[in-house]
Amino acid sequence: MTTRGWIIAGVVVACLLLVPLAFAPVLATLNLILMKVDLMAFGGGFTTIPLIQREVVDRFGWVTTKEFIDGIALGQITPGPIVITATFVAYRVGGLLGALLGTIAVFFPSFVIVTTLAPWYDRIKQLRPIQAMVRGILAAFLGMLLLVAYGFGQVALQDWRTWGLMAAAWVALWKKVDLIIVVGAGVILSLVLF
């Protein structure tokens, strides 16, 4: 990235953190957390779920586990990255403006990284130790994701109907049935079952 690019990046970060300070300091905290989550989200996608859960549910209690699970469900209905679940949390904390700032915050650091490294990638890919370390971090995320699955299960799986639906959905996903079909069928089944 060019010098001008870095200046623009600095201004964006300053706006994300300073603008909310004027009227809703909690948004500045949220934006900082979402940027941190983005910087740790090796492997992309699902690894952000435990990272967000840890901060916004366990630590700050901005959303309940149930609400967070529902937010992930909405993230599955919408196209695009699963990271968009952050927008749901940010909306809960700060309404539409919060959602806008939060969305920028959760994408911005990795955007800076990719545009910075794109010209230099040929050299970086020679560094085997980095690949080993990323693999180790991904392994740790696997443990973390299992822990999240356990926590979600305690909230979402209450009786034989929810257990049955979960098992059926898992088998369907295993058999590579399209996610949208699984979710659509789940919505219809839920209206009948619950």
Place this chain on the structure above:
Amino acid sequence: MSPISLRILFGAFVRLGATAFGGPAMMAYLRQEYVGRRQWLTEQEFKDGMALCHLIPGATMMQMSAYVGYRLRGLPGATVAAIGFTVPAFLLMSGLSAAYFAFGDLAPVRAVFVGLGAIVVAIILNACVSLGRTVVQGWQGGLIAVLAFGALSLRANLLLVLLGAALLALVLFRTTASPGAPDKGGAR
């Protein structure tokens, strides 16, 4: 080839962002669209970009969009592509969030989310399986995953766990790493 206008770039990525469902499938679509049909990138450029985006933290597809934009039009192109890709999901999610927090208490809505909650558990478990396929190719990855699970359930500091995992991997994978490893397949 004349440079692709930012407006065309934006439109292409809005369309991608509005139709992109389900991680790895999106990547195949992206390749087909931009390497195959439009010929904006060469096969090698695309592969390099994919490897880079899998290596660094962050949402992979957004970064891949930024990468394609960057290759075509530098930083302005990257910005336009990343925003274009994210905008449809952002608008939809904001609308759905507003509706959820306004009407979430209605009985039929509650019923739907009871079922969706169960499906989310299945989705997460499925993600564990596909992440596991990438990570656990020998005992080393499995060991790190188990250690991390144990440490985090005892409320250990996350950054220390990730740092420990990275350092452990440096030691464990050094002896076994074959040329070309690791596999960049499964994880989204």
